[in-house]
Amino acid sequence: MDEFQRIWKRHQYVARASTAFIYGILVSIAMNFFWTPGKIYSSGVTGLAQLIETLTRQYGPIHLSTAALLLLLNLPLFLIAWKNIGHRFTFFTFLAVICSSIMIKSLKPITLTTDPIICAIFGAAINGFGTGLALKNGISTGGLDIIGLTLRKKTGKSIGTINMTFNAFIVLAAGAVYGWPYAFYSALGIVINARVMDMVYTRQQKMQVMIVTNKPKSVVDCIQSHMRRGITIVHGAEGAYRHDEKSILFTVISRYEQAELKAAMEESDPYAFVSISENVQIMGHFYEPEP
Template sequence: MDQLDAFNRRYNLLSKISASFFYSLAVAVALNFFWTPGHMYSSGITGFAQLINTMSERFLPVTLSTSALYFVLNLPLLLLAWIKIGHKFTFFTIITVILGSIIMRLVQPLNMHIDPLVCAIFGGMINGLGTGFALKNGISTGGLDIIGIVIQRKTGTSYGKISILINLIIIAAAGFAFGWTRALYSALTIFINGRVIDAVYTQHQKLQVTIVTEQPHAIIDGIQEKMHRGITIFHDVEGAYSHNEKKVLITVIDRYDMYDILHIVKKSDPYAFMSVTEVERVYGSFKEQEIV
Protein backbone atom coordinates (compact mmCIF):
# COMPACT_ATOMS: atom_id res chain seq x y z
CA MET A 1 0.00 0.00 0.00
CA ASP A 2 2.85 2.39 0.82
CA GLN A 3 4.45 1.65 -2.57
CA LEU A 4 1.13 2.28 -4.33
CA ASP A 5 0.71 5.61 -2.52
CA ALA A 6 4.26 6.60 -3.46
CA PHE A 7 3.57 5.72 -7.12
CA ASN A 8 0.36 7.75 -7.12
CA ARG A 9 2.13 10.76 -5.60
CA ARG A 10 4.95 10.50 -8.14
CA TYR A 11 2.52 10.13 -11.05
CA ASN A 12 0.46 13.06 -9.78
CA LEU A 13 3.58 15.23 -9.55
CA LEU A 14 4.69 14.33 -13.08
CA SER A 15 1.21 14.93 -14.51
CA LYS A 16 1.02 18.38 -12.92
CA ILE A 17 4.49 19.39 -14.12
CA SER A 18 3.67 18.08 -17.61
CA ALA A 19 0.45 20.11 -17.60
CA SER A 20 2.40 23.20 -16.52
CA PHE A 21 4.83 22.73 -19.40
CA PHE A 22 2.03 22.12 -21.91
CA TYR A 23 0.21 25.29 -20.83
CA SER A 24 3.42 27.33 -20.96
CA LEU A 25 4.15 26.13 -24.49
CA ALA A 26 0.55 26.78 -25.57
CA VAL A 27 0.43 30.35 -24.23
CA ALA A 28 3.86 31.10 -25.76
CA VAL A 29 2.75 29.83 -29.19
CA ALA A 30 -0.58 31.67 -28.98
CA LEU A 31 1.15 34.90 -27.94
CA ASN A 32 4.13 34.90 -30.32
CA PHE A 33 2.67 33.13 -33.37
CA PHE A 34 -0.80 34.67 -33.40
CA TRP A 35 -1.63 37.47 -30.94
CA THR A 36 1.53 39.57 -31.38
CA PRO A 37 1.58 39.35 -35.20
CA GLY A 38 -2.17 39.98 -35.25
CA HIS A 39 -1.93 43.00 -32.90
CA MET A 40 -4.53 41.67 -30.47
CA TYR A 41 -4.71 41.02 -26.76
CA SER A 42 -5.42 37.97 -24.68
CA SER A 43 -7.54 37.94 -21.52
CA GLY A 44 -6.43 38.33 -17.90
CA ILE A 45 -2.84 38.82 -16.78
CA THR A 46 -1.40 37.87 -20.16
CA GLY A 47 -3.53 40.57 -21.79
CA PHE A 48 -2.47 43.14 -19.19
CA ALA A 49 1.17 42.21 -19.80
CA GLN A 50 0.63 42.78 -23.53
CA LEU A 51 -1.09 46.10 -22.78
CA ILE A 52 1.81 47.43 -20.66
CA ASN A 53 4.25 46.15 -23.29
CA THR A 54 2.45 48.23 -25.93
CA MET A 55 2.37 51.33 -23.72
CA SER A 56 6.08 51.04 -22.89
CA GLU A 57 6.89 50.58 -26.57
CA ARG A 58 5.11 53.81 -27.44
CA PHE A 59 5.76 56.07 -24.47
CA LEU A 60 8.87 54.82 -22.61
CA PRO A 61 12.53 54.77 -23.68
CA VAL A 62 12.72 51.09 -22.72
CA THR A 63 10.32 48.40 -23.97
CA LEU A 64 9.14 46.08 -21.22
CA SER A 65 8.82 42.52 -22.50
CA THR A 66 5.52 40.68 -22.19
CA SER A 67 7.24 37.62 -20.70
CA ALA A 68 8.85 39.63 -17.87
CA LEU A 69 5.64 41.55 -17.21
CA TYR A 70 3.66 38.29 -17.06
CA PHE A 71 5.98 37.11 -14.29
CA VAL A 72 6.04 40.43 -12.37
CA LEU A 73 2.25 40.91 -12.48
CA ASN A 74 1.76 37.41 -11.09
CA LEU A 75 4.09 37.92 -8.09
CA PRO A 76 1.59 39.69 -5.76
CA LEU A 77 -1.09 37.18 -6.78
CA LEU A 78 1.22 34.28 -5.92
CA LEU A 79 1.76 35.81 -2.47
CA LEU A 80 -2.02 36.11 -2.09
CA ALA A 81 -2.44 32.46 -3.10
CA TRP A 82 0.24 31.35 -0.61
CA ILE A 83 -1.59 33.12 2.24
CA LYS A 84 -5.22 32.55 1.30
CA ILE A 85 -5.41 29.31 -0.72
CA GLY A 86 -2.66 26.81 0.05
CA HIS A 87 1.04 26.11 -0.27
CA LYS A 88 0.82 23.10 -2.59
CA PHE A 89 -1.55 24.96 -4.91
CA THR A 90 0.80 27.96 -4.97
CA PHE A 91 3.89 25.78 -5.54
CA PHE A 92 2.52 24.39 -8.81
CA THR A 93 1.23 27.83 -9.83
CA ILE A 94 4.74 29.25 -9.32
CA ILE A 95 6.17 26.49 -11.55
CA THR A 96 3.57 27.29 -14.22
CA VAL A 97 4.22 31.04 -14.11
CA ILE A 98 8.02 30.58 -14.27
CA LEU A 99 7.78 28.11 -17.16
CA GLY A 100 5.34 30.40 -18.95
CA SER A 101 7.65 33.39 -18.65
CA ILE A 102 10.70 31.44 -19.84
CA ILE A 103 9.01 29.80 -22.83
CA MET A 104 7.35 33.09 -23.85
CA ARG A 105 10.88 34.50 -23.99
CA LEU A 106 12.39 31.56 -25.84
CA VAL A 107 9.67 31.29 -28.50
CA GLN A 108 10.22 34.29 -30.77
CA PRO A 109 7.31 36.06 -32.51
CA LEU A 110 6.72 35.27 -36.17
CA ASN A 111 7.79 38.12 -38.43
CA MET A 112 5.16 37.60 -41.11
CA HIS A 113 1.69 38.79 -42.06
CA ILE A 114 -1.15 36.53 -40.93
CA ASP A 115 -4.82 37.29 -41.37
CA PRO A 116 -6.05 38.73 -38.02
CA LEU A 117 -9.11 36.47 -38.08
CA VAL A 118 -6.81 33.44 -38.26
CA CYS A 119 -4.75 34.89 -35.40
CA ALA A 120 -7.85 35.41 -33.25
CA ILE A 121 -9.22 31.91 -33.84
CA PHE A 122 -6.01 29.91 -33.51
CA GLY A 123 -4.61 32.02 -30.66
CA GLY A 124 -7.78 31.54 -28.64
CA MET A 125 -7.99 27.83 -29.42
CA ILE A 126 -4.37 27.03 -28.55
CA ASN A 127 -4.33 29.07 -25.32
CA GLY A 128 -7.73 27.70 -24.29
CA LEU A 129 -6.52 24.15 -24.86
CA GLY A 130 -3.43 24.73 -22.70
CA THR A 131 -5.36 26.50 -19.93
CA GLY A 132 -8.13 23.89 -19.88
CA PHE A 133 -5.60 21.05 -19.73
CA ALA A 134 -3.79 22.73 -16.83
CA LEU A 135 -7.02 23.26 -14.89
CA LYS A 136 -8.12 19.68 -15.63
CA ASN A 137 -4.91 18.45 -13.97
CA GLY A 138 -5.59 20.51 -10.86
CA ILE A 139 -3.16 23.37 -11.37
CA SER A 140 -3.70 27.08 -11.79
CA THR A 141 -2.19 29.24 -14.53
CA GLY A 142 -2.01 32.20 -12.14
CA GLY A 143 -3.61 35.58 -12.66
CA LEU A 144 -7.39 35.72 -12.50
CA ASP A 145 -7.62 32.09 -11.34
CA ILE A 146 -6.18 33.14 -7.99
CA ILE A 147 -8.41 36.21 -7.67
CA GLY A 148 -11.45 34.11 -8.53
CA ILE A 149 -10.73 31.43 -5.93
CA VAL A 150 -10.09 33.99 -3.18
CA ILE A 151 -13.29 35.92 -4.00
CA GLN A 152 -15.32 32.72 -4.15
CA ARG A 153 -14.01 31.59 -0.76
CA LYS A 154 -14.57 35.02 0.78
CA THR A 155 -18.02 35.83 -0.59
CA GLY A 156 -19.35 32.55 -1.97
CA THR A 157 -19.95 34.17 -5.36
CA SER A 158 -18.32 33.85 -8.75
CA TYR A 159 -15.67 36.29 -9.92
CA GLY A 160 -17.25 36.47 -13.39
CA LYS A 161 -18.07 40.19 -13.12
CA ILE A 162 -14.47 41.10 -12.27
CA SER A 163 -13.21 38.94 -15.14
CA ILE A 164 -15.60 40.63 -17.56
CA LEU A 165 -14.55 44.09 -16.32
CA ILE A 166 -10.84 43.33 -16.75
CA ASN A 167 -11.38 41.89 -20.21
CA LEU A 168 -13.47 44.91 -21.24
CA ILE A 169 -10.55 47.17 -20.23
CA ILE A 170 -8.20 45.04 -22.34
CA ILE A 171 -10.55 45.15 -25.34
CA ALA A 172 -10.93 48.94 -25.00
CA ALA A 173 -7.14 49.29 -24.86
CA ALA A 174 -6.84 47.19 -28.02
CA GLY A 175 -9.32 49.54 -29.67
CA PHE A 176 -7.38 52.68 -28.75
CA ALA A 177 -3.98 51.14 -29.56
CA PHE A 178 -4.71 49.34 -32.82
CA GLY A 179 -8.20 50.41 -33.91
CA TRP A 180 -11.63 49.03 -33.14
CA THR A 181 -11.38 46.30 -35.72
CA ARG A 182 -8.51 44.84 -33.70
CA ALA A 183 -10.60 45.26 -30.55
CA LEU A 184 -13.23 43.08 -32.18
CA TYR A 185 -10.61 40.44 -32.95
CA SER A 186 -9.39 40.64 -29.33
CA ALA A 187 -12.95 40.08 -28.12
CA LEU A 188 -13.24 37.13 -30.51
CA THR A 189 -10.03 35.47 -29.30
CA ILE A 190 -11.09 35.97 -25.65
CA PHE A 191 -14.47 34.38 -26.42
CA ILE A 192 -12.91 31.41 -28.25
CA ASN A 193 -10.38 30.99 -25.45
CA GLY A 194 -13.18 30.76 -22.89
CA ARG A 195 -15.23 28.30 -24.95
CA VAL A 196 -12.27 25.97 -25.47
CA ILE A 197 -11.46 26.09 -21.73
CA ASP A 198 -15.07 25.11 -21.00
CA ALA A 199 -14.83 22.23 -23.46
CA VAL A 200 -11.61 20.85 -21.93
CA TYR A 201 -12.05 21.72 -18.26
CA THR A 202 -15.35 20.26 -17.08
CA GLN A 203 -15.03 20.25 -13.28
CA HIS A 204 -17.32 23.25 -12.85
CA GLN A 205 -20.02 21.72 -15.09
CA LYS A 206 -22.70 19.97 -13.06
CA LEU A 207 -24.91 17.05 -14.09
CA GLN A 208 -28.02 15.58 -12.46
CA VAL A 209 -28.05 11.80 -12.64
CA THR A 210 -31.28 9.83 -12.18
CA ILE A 211 -30.91 6.08 -11.67
CA VAL A 212 -33.78 3.56 -11.62
CA THR A 213 -32.52 0.32 -10.07
CA GLU A 214 -33.34 -2.83 -8.13
CA GLN A 215 -29.90 -2.74 -6.47
CA PRO A 216 -29.84 0.67 -4.79
CA HIS A 217 -27.56 -0.17 -1.85
CA ALA A 218 -24.63 -1.33 -4.01
CA ILE A 219 -24.88 1.80 -6.18
CA ILE A 220 -25.20 4.13 -3.19
CA ASP A 221 -22.20 2.56 -1.47
CA GLY A 222 -20.12 2.80 -4.65
CA ILE A 223 -20.98 6.46 -5.27
CA GLN A 224 -20.41 7.59 -1.70
CA GLU A 225 -17.13 5.68 -1.43
CA LYS A 226 -15.77 6.96 -4.74
CA MET A 227 -16.99 10.57 -4.93
CA HIS A 228 -18.76 11.43 -1.65
CA ARG A 229 -21.97 12.70 -3.25
CA GLY A 230 -25.32 13.13 -1.55
CA ILE A 231 -28.13 10.98 -2.95
CA THR A 232 -31.92 11.35 -2.75
CA ILE A 233 -33.87 8.06 -2.70
CA PHE A 234 -37.44 7.54 -3.94
CA HIS A 235 -38.90 4.31 -2.53
CA ASP A 236 -41.71 2.05 -3.80
CA VAL A 237 -41.34 2.79 -7.50
CA GLU A 238 -42.77 0.25 -9.95
CA GLY A 239 -41.57 -0.53 -13.46
CA ALA A 240 -44.42 -0.31 -15.97
CA TYR A 241 -43.13 -3.24 -18.05
CA SER A 242 -41.90 -5.72 -15.42
CA HIS A 243 -43.99 -4.44 -12.48
CA ASN A 244 -40.97 -5.12 -10.28
CA GLU A 245 -40.36 -2.89 -7.28
CA LYS A 246 -37.55 -0.44 -7.89
CA LYS A 247 -35.96 2.63 -6.32
CA VAL A 248 -35.02 5.92 -7.95
CA LEU A 249 -31.73 7.57 -6.97
CA ILE A 250 -31.02 11.22 -7.79
CA THR A 251 -27.62 12.86 -7.35
CA VAL A 252 -25.67 15.83 -8.74
CA ILE A 253 -22.09 15.29 -9.89
CA ASP A 254 -19.27 17.14 -11.62
CA ARG A 255 -18.96 16.22 -15.29
CA TYR A 256 -15.56 14.62 -14.70
CA ASP A 257 -17.29 12.14 -12.33
CA MET A 258 -19.36 10.76 -15.22
CA TYR A 259 -17.05 7.86 -16.09
CA ASP A 260 -16.84 6.73 -12.45
CA ILE A 261 -20.58 6.80 -11.81
CA LEU A 262 -21.32 4.97 -15.06
CA HIS A 263 -18.82 2.27 -14.10
CA ILE A 264 -20.37 1.95 -10.61
CA VAL A 265 -23.92 1.63 -11.95
CA LYS A 266 -22.99 -0.94 -14.62
CA LYS A 267 -21.07 -3.02 -12.12
CA SER A 268 -23.78 -2.87 -9.42
CA ASP A 269 -26.82 -3.33 -11.65
CA PRO A 270 -26.35 -4.01 -15.39
CA TYR A 271 -30.12 -3.59 -15.90
CA ALA A 272 -30.37 -0.19 -14.23
CA PHE A 273 -31.81 2.75 -16.17
CA MET A 274 -29.85 5.99 -15.93
CA SER A 275 -30.56 9.44 -17.37
CA VAL A 276 -28.25 12.48 -17.24
CA THR A 277 -29.18 16.16 -17.60
CA GLU A 278 -27.11 19.34 -17.38
CA VAL A 279 -27.63 21.50 -14.29
CA GLU A 280 -27.70 25.28 -14.60
CA ARG A 281 -27.04 26.03 -10.91
CA VAL A 282 -26.75 24.19 -7.60
CA TYR A 283 -27.99 25.68 -4.34
CA GLY A 284 -27.36 24.20 -0.92
CA SER A 285 -24.65 21.76 0.10
CA PHE A 286 -22.45 20.45 -2.71
CA LYS A 287 -18.91 19.17 -2.24
CA GLU A 288 -16.53 20.80 -4.70
CA GLN A 289 -13.15 19.31 -5.54
CA GLU A 290 -10.69 20.48 -2.95
CA ILE A 291 -7.84 22.83 -3.79
CA VAL A 292 -4.62 22.06 -1.94
Protein backbone atom coordinates in the same frame (compact mmCIF):
# COMPACT_ATOMS: atom_id res chain seq x y z
CA MET B 1 0.04 1.11 1.31
CA ASP B 2 2.22 4.02 2.42
CA GLU B 3 4.70 3.19 -0.32
CA PHE B 4 1.91 3.19 -2.92
CA GLN B 5 0.69 6.59 -1.69
CA ARG B 6 4.20 8.02 -1.95
CA ILE B 7 4.59 6.70 -5.50
CA TRP B 8 1.16 8.04 -6.49
CA LYS B 9 1.91 11.46 -4.99
CA ARG B 10 5.26 11.57 -6.80
CA HIS B 11 3.49 10.66 -10.05
CA GLN B 12 1.02 13.51 -9.52
CA TYR B 13 3.83 16.00 -8.93
CA VAL B 14 5.65 14.90 -12.10
CA ALA B 15 2.39 15.09 -14.10
CA ARG B 16 1.68 18.61 -12.83
CA ALA B 17 5.22 19.80 -13.51
CA SER B 18 5.06 18.36 -17.03
CA THR B 19 1.69 20.03 -17.60
CA ALA B 20 3.13 23.38 -16.47
CA PHE B 21 5.89 23.01 -19.07
CA ILE B 22 3.42 22.02 -21.82
CA TYR B 23 1.22 24.99 -20.92
CA GLY B 24 4.26 27.28 -21.20
CA ILE B 25 4.95 26.00 -24.72
CA LEU B 26 1.32 26.37 -25.85
CA VAL B 27 0.83 29.89 -24.51
CA SER B 28 4.13 30.99 -26.08
CA ILE B 29 3.00 29.60 -29.45
CA ALA B 30 -0.30 31.45 -29.11
CA MET B 31 1.49 34.66 -28.16
CA ASN B 32 4.43 34.65 -30.59
CA PHE B 33 2.84 32.99 -33.63
CA PHE B 34 -0.67 34.48 -33.53
CA TRP B 35 -1.54 37.18 -30.98
CA THR B 36 1.46 39.46 -31.45
CA PRO B 37 1.49 39.32 -35.30
CA GLY B 38 -2.30 39.76 -35.41
CA LYS B 39 -2.38 42.55 -32.77
CA ILE B 40 -4.76 40.50 -30.64
CA TYR B 41 -5.06 40.81 -26.86
CA SER B 42 -5.66 37.82 -24.63
CA SER B 43 -7.94 37.78 -21.60
CA GLY B 44 -7.03 38.33 -17.96
CA VAL B 45 -3.58 39.16 -16.68
CA THR B 46 -1.94 37.95 -19.90
CA GLY B 47 -3.93 40.54 -21.84
CA LEU B 48 -3.00 43.21 -19.28
CA ALA B 49 0.69 42.30 -19.70
CA GLN B 50 0.32 42.67 -23.47
CA LEU B 51 -1.36 46.07 -23.04
CA ILE B 52 1.34 47.43 -20.71
CA GLU B 53 4.04 46.10 -23.06
CA THR B 54 2.43 47.97 -25.97
CA LEU B 55 2.13 51.20 -23.99
CA THR B 56 5.70 51.09 -22.64
CA ARG B 57 7.02 50.36 -26.12
CA GLN B 58 5.15 53.29 -27.66
CA TYR B 59 5.17 55.90 -24.89
CA GLY B 60 7.28 54.85 -21.93
CA PRO B 61 10.94 55.56 -21.26
CA ILE B 62 11.42 51.90 -20.30
CA HIS B 63 10.22 49.01 -22.47
CA LEU B 64 9.08 45.96 -20.51
CA SER B 65 8.47 42.68 -22.33
CA THR B 66 5.22 40.76 -22.06
CA ALA B 67 7.09 37.81 -20.53
CA ALA B 68 8.57 39.95 -17.73
CA LEU B 69 5.27 41.73 -17.09
CA LEU B 70 3.39 38.44 -16.89
CA LEU B 71 5.67 37.35 -14.05
CA LEU B 72 5.65 40.73 -12.28
CA LEU B 73 1.86 41.08 -12.36
CA ASN B 74 1.44 37.60 -10.88
CA LEU B 75 3.87 38.09 -7.97
CA PRO B 76 1.36 39.74 -5.58
CA LEU B 77 -1.20 37.10 -6.57
CA PHE B 78 1.25 34.35 -5.58
CA LEU B 79 1.35 35.83 -2.07
CA ILE B 80 -2.46 35.79 -1.92
CA ALA B 81 -2.53 32.17 -3.10
CA TRP B 82 0.17 31.12 -0.62
CA LYS B 83 -1.81 32.59 2.27
CA ASN B 84 -5.38 31.71 1.27
CA ILE B 85 -5.37 28.69 -1.05
CA GLY B 86 -2.40 26.43 -0.37
CA HIS B 87 1.35 26.03 -0.71
CA ARG B 88 1.27 23.17 -3.20
CA PHE B 89 -1.22 25.02 -5.41
CA THR B 90 0.94 28.17 -5.29
CA PHE B 91 4.11 26.26 -6.17
CA PHE B 92 2.65 24.68 -9.31
CA THR B 93 0.96 27.94 -10.32
CA PHE B 94 4.30 29.71 -9.95
CA LEU B 95 5.92 26.96 -12.03
CA ALA B 96 3.28 27.37 -14.79
CA VAL B 97 3.78 31.16 -14.91
CA ILE B 98 7.59 30.81 -14.89
CA CYS B 99 7.46 28.28 -17.74
CA SER B 100 5.14 30.49 -19.79
CA SER B 101 7.28 33.60 -19.19
CA ILE B 102 10.50 31.79 -20.14
CA MET B 103 8.97 30.18 -23.24
CA ILE B 104 7.38 33.46 -24.43
CA LYS B 105 10.79 35.11 -24.12
CA SER B 106 12.76 32.19 -25.58
CA LEU B 107 10.59 31.04 -28.46
CA LYS B 108 11.48 32.96 -31.59
CA PRO B 109 8.39 34.67 -33.05
CA ILE B 110 7.28 33.40 -36.45
CA THR B 111 4.75 35.39 -38.45
CA LEU B 112 2.58 32.73 -40.05
CA THR B 113 -0.09 35.29 -40.91
CA THR B 114 -1.15 38.78 -39.86
CA ASP B 115 -4.84 38.18 -40.59
CA PRO B 116 -6.47 39.22 -37.27
CA ILE B 117 -9.38 36.79 -37.51
CA ILE B 118 -7.10 33.78 -38.09
CA CYS B 119 -4.75 34.97 -35.35
CA ALA B 120 -7.62 35.48 -32.90
CA ILE B 121 -9.14 32.04 -33.57
CA PHE B 122 -5.99 29.92 -33.58
CA GLY B 123 -4.24 31.80 -30.77
CA ALA B 124 -7.30 31.48 -28.55
CA ALA B 125 -7.82 27.79 -29.39
CA ILE B 126 -4.21 26.91 -28.55
CA ASN B 127 -4.19 28.94 -25.35
CA GLY B 128 -7.63 27.64 -24.31
CA PHE B 129 -6.44 24.06 -24.76
CA GLY B 130 -3.33 24.74 -22.69
CA THR B 131 -5.29 26.46 -19.90
CA GLY B 132 -7.92 23.70 -19.81
CA LEU B 133 -5.20 21.06 -19.70
CA ALA B 134 -3.53 22.84 -16.78
CA LEU B 135 -6.78 23.13 -14.82
CA LYS B 136 -7.66 19.51 -15.57
CA ASN B 137 -4.37 18.42 -14.01
CA GLY B 138 -4.91 20.46 -10.87
CA ILE B 139 -2.78 23.52 -11.53
CA SER B 140 -3.66 27.12 -12.22
CA THR B 141 -2.19 29.47 -14.81
CA GLY B 142 -2.22 32.39 -12.37
CA GLY B 143 -3.92 35.74 -12.83
CA LEU B 144 -7.66 35.94 -12.22
CA ASP B 145 -7.79 32.21 -11.34
CA ILE B 146 -6.17 33.02 -8.01
CA ILE B 147 -8.57 35.86 -7.23
CA GLY B 148 -11.52 33.67 -8.22
CA LEU B 149 -10.48 30.73 -6.04
CA THR B 150 -9.73 33.02 -3.09
CA LEU B 151 -13.10 34.76 -3.25
CA ARG B 152 -14.97 31.49 -3.76
CA LYS B 153 -13.21 29.97 -0.77
CA LYS B 154 -13.96 32.96 1.47
CA THR B 155 -17.42 33.97 0.26
CA GLY B 156 -18.71 31.04 -1.84
CA LYS B 157 -19.27 33.43 -4.76
CA SER B 158 -17.68 33.38 -8.21
CA ILE B 159 -16.02 36.37 -9.87
CA GLY B 160 -18.00 36.27 -13.10
CA THR B 161 -18.70 40.02 -12.99
CA ILE B 162 -15.08 40.88 -12.22
CA ASN B 163 -13.93 38.60 -15.02
CA MET B 164 -16.28 40.17 -17.56
CA THR B 165 -15.39 43.71 -16.46
CA PHE B 166 -11.66 43.01 -16.65
CA ASN B 167 -11.92 41.43 -20.10
CA ALA B 168 -14.16 44.28 -21.32
CA PHE B 169 -11.37 46.66 -20.32
CA ILE B 170 -8.87 44.59 -22.33
CA VAL B 171 -11.15 44.62 -25.38
CA LEU B 172 -11.64 48.40 -25.16
CA ALA B 173 -7.89 48.86 -24.78
CA ALA B 174 -7.31 46.81 -27.94
CA GLY B 175 -9.69 49.11 -29.79
CA ALA B 176 -8.05 52.26 -28.43
CA VAL B 177 -4.51 51.12 -29.28
CA TYR B 178 -4.95 49.28 -32.60
CA GLY B 179 -8.34 50.47 -33.87
CA TRP B 180 -11.87 49.35 -33.05
CA PRO B 181 -11.97 46.37 -35.43
CA TYR B 182 -9.21 44.84 -33.29
CA ALA B 183 -11.44 45.17 -30.24
CA PHE B 184 -13.92 42.83 -31.90
CA TYR B 185 -11.15 40.44 -32.95
CA SER B 186 -9.86 40.33 -29.37
CA ALA B 187 -13.40 39.75 -28.07
CA LEU B 188 -13.76 36.88 -30.54
CA GLY B 189 -10.51 35.39 -29.25
CA ILE B 190 -11.63 35.68 -25.61
CA VAL B 191 -14.90 33.84 -26.37
CA ILE B 192 -13.13 31.05 -28.28
CA ASN B 193 -10.53 30.74 -25.53
CA ALA B 194 -13.29 30.23 -22.95
CA ARG B 195 -15.16 27.70 -25.10
CA VAL B 196 -12.08 25.56 -25.81
CA MET B 197 -11.06 25.72 -22.15
CA ASP B 198 -14.52 24.45 -21.13
CA MET B 199 -14.25 21.60 -23.65
CA VAL B 200 -10.97 20.44 -22.10
CA TYR B 201 -11.59 21.26 -18.45
CA THR B 202 -14.86 19.53 -17.52
CA ARG B 203 -14.59 19.50 -13.73
CA GLN B 204 -16.66 22.68 -13.28
CA GLN B 205 -19.56 21.48 -15.48
CA LYS B 206 -22.35 20.09 -13.29
CA MET B 207 -24.72 17.29 -14.35
CA GLN B 208 -27.86 16.08 -12.58
CA VAL B 209 -28.24 12.29 -12.54
CA MET B 210 -31.50 10.39 -12.04
CA ILE B 211 -31.24 6.61 -11.58
CA VAL B 212 -34.22 4.25 -11.54
CA THR B 213 -33.18 0.93 -10.00
CA ASN B 214 -34.41 -2.01 -7.95
CA LYS B 215 -31.00 -2.28 -6.25
CA PRO B 216 -30.71 1.09 -4.48
CA LYS B 217 -28.33 0.00 -1.70
CA SER B 218 -25.90 -1.64 -4.13
CA VAL B 219 -25.94 1.40 -6.44
CA VAL B 220 -25.48 3.93 -3.61
CA ASP B 221 -22.60 1.98 -2.05
CA CYS B 222 -20.86 1.57 -5.41
CA ILE B 223 -21.23 5.21 -6.49
CA GLN B 224 -19.98 6.51 -3.15
CA SER B 225 -17.00 4.16 -3.27
CA HIS B 226 -16.05 5.63 -6.67
CA MET B 227 -16.68 9.31 -5.91
CA ARG B 228 -17.55 11.65 -3.05
CA ARG B 229 -21.17 12.55 -3.83
CA GLY B 230 -24.36 12.79 -1.80
CA ILE B 231 -27.39 10.87 -3.07
CA THR B 232 -31.12 11.37 -2.40
CA ILE B 233 -33.26 8.21 -2.42
CA VAL B 234 -36.97 8.18 -3.29
CA HIS B 235 -38.58 4.85 -2.36
CA GLY B 236 -41.92 3.50 -3.54
CA ALA B 237 -41.66 4.18 -7.28
CA GLU B 238 -43.38 1.74 -9.61
CA GLY B 239 -42.46 0.56 -13.09
CA ALA B 240 -45.37 1.06 -15.53
CA TYR B 241 -44.64 -2.05 -17.62
CA ARG B 242 -44.29 -4.77 -14.98
CA HIS B 243 -45.53 -2.77 -11.97
CA ASP B 244 -42.48 -3.86 -9.99
CA GLU B 245 -41.17 -1.72 -7.13
CA LYS B 246 -38.36 0.70 -7.96
CA SER B 247 -36.32 3.34 -6.19
CA ILE B 248 -35.25 6.64 -7.73
CA LEU B 249 -31.82 8.08 -6.87
CA PHE B 250 -30.82 11.70 -7.46
CA THR B 251 -27.31 13.11 -7.38
CA VAL B 252 -25.19 15.80 -9.04
CA ILE B 253 -21.75 15.09 -10.47
CA SER B 254 -19.24 16.98 -12.58
CA ARG B 255 -18.74 16.04 -16.21
CA TYR B 256 -15.23 15.01 -15.19
CA GLU B 257 -16.76 12.20 -13.08
CA GLN B 258 -19.01 10.79 -15.82
CA ALA B 259 -16.68 7.84 -16.55
CA GLU B 260 -16.57 6.96 -12.83
CA LEU B 261 -20.38 7.02 -12.69
CA LYS B 262 -20.60 4.71 -15.70
CA ALA B 263 -18.15 2.27 -14.13
CA ALA B 264 -20.10 2.32 -10.86
CA MET B 265 -23.40 1.60 -12.64
CA GLU B 266 -21.95 -1.27 -14.68
CA GLU B 267 -20.61 -2.76 -11.47
CA SER B 268 -23.74 -2.34 -9.31
CA ASP B 269 -26.79 -2.48 -11.64
CA PRO B 270 -26.11 -2.56 -15.41
CA TYR B 271 -29.86 -2.73 -16.12
CA ALA B 272 -30.75 0.46 -14.24
CA PHE B 273 -32.26 3.39 -16.12
CA VAL B 274 -29.97 6.44 -15.91
CA SER B 275 -30.95 9.92 -17.08
CA ILE B 276 -28.39 12.77 -17.13
CA SER B 277 -29.23 16.48 -17.45
CA GLU B 278 -26.35 18.80 -18.34
CA ASN B 279 -25.42 22.30 -17.22
CA VAL B 280 -27.52 22.40 -14.05
CA GLN B 281 -27.22 25.24 -11.55
CA ILE B 282 -26.41 24.40 -7.94
CA MET B 283 -27.70 26.16 -4.82
CA GLY B 284 -26.12 24.79 -1.67
CA HIS B 285 -23.02 22.76 -0.96
CA PHE B 286 -21.32 20.86 -3.77
CA TYR B 287 -18.06 19.15 -2.86
CA GLU B 288 -15.07 20.16 -4.95
CA PRO B 289 -11.57 18.76 -4.29
CA GLU B 290 -9.03 21.18 -2.91
CA PRO B 291 -6.56 22.46 -5.57
